Amino acid sequence: MKLAEALIRRKALQQNIEQLRLRLVKVAKVQEGDTPAEQPQELLATLEADLQELQTLVVQINRTNLGATLADGTTLMEAIAQRDILKLRRGTLEALANSAVPTQDRFTRTELKYVSTVRVAELRKEVDRLSKAYRELDAAIQAVNWTVEMEGALS
Numbered sequence: 001m002k003l004a005e006a007l008i009r010r011k012a013l014q015q016n017i018e019q020l021r022l023r024l025v026k027v028a029k030v031q032e033g034d035t036p037a038e039q040p041q042e043l044l045a046t047l048e049a050d051l052q053e054l055q056t057l058v059v060q061i062n063r064t065n066l067g068a069t070l071a072d073g074t075t076l077m078e079a080i081a082q083r084d085i086l087k088l089r090r091g092t093l094e095a096l097a098n099s100a101v102p103t104q105d106r107f108t109r110t111e112l113k114y115v116s117t118v119r120v121a122e123l124r125k126e127v128d129r130l131s132k133a134y135r136e137l138d139a140a141i142q143a144v145n146w147t148v149e150m151e152g153a154l155s
Contacts, residue, residue: 013053
């Protein structure tokens with residue numbers, strides 16, 4: 001199994017687990033004399049099986065991320081961490097730039113005037129640079145995901 005396939009399966013399992021959680025909450029109690037739409041014990045058994053599969057898959061994905069490398073020798077684990085930080089940095093700077101743009105909502109000279117405390121144009125350029133770096137790194141990660149075989153995969 002390719003790493004990308006395992007990541008798709010992980011996402012599907014996570015979504016299914018969330019759906020099972022919601023279904024369990026709905027059948028946790030019923031009016032006296034009624035029967036639940038689904039049997040909680042069956043849902044719990046399905047949930048447990050999915051959780052076990054997810055745990056095994058996450059361990060295999062993490063092992064693979066430690067061993068697989070990008071063309072420059074960076075491990076997938078390091079690249080994923082770097083990508084996550086790029087996303088956080090970009091999001092923070094974009095929010096800062098968006099909030100720093102002074103608005104023209106004054107109607108009289110006596111109303112408060114707000115001025116930016118940061119250089120918005122420079123922030124926007126940095127956001128663009130970070131966005132490009134994120135896209136390039138993400139593409140490199142995705143390329144490896146579709147070529148590397150999972151370590152310890154059960155297929």
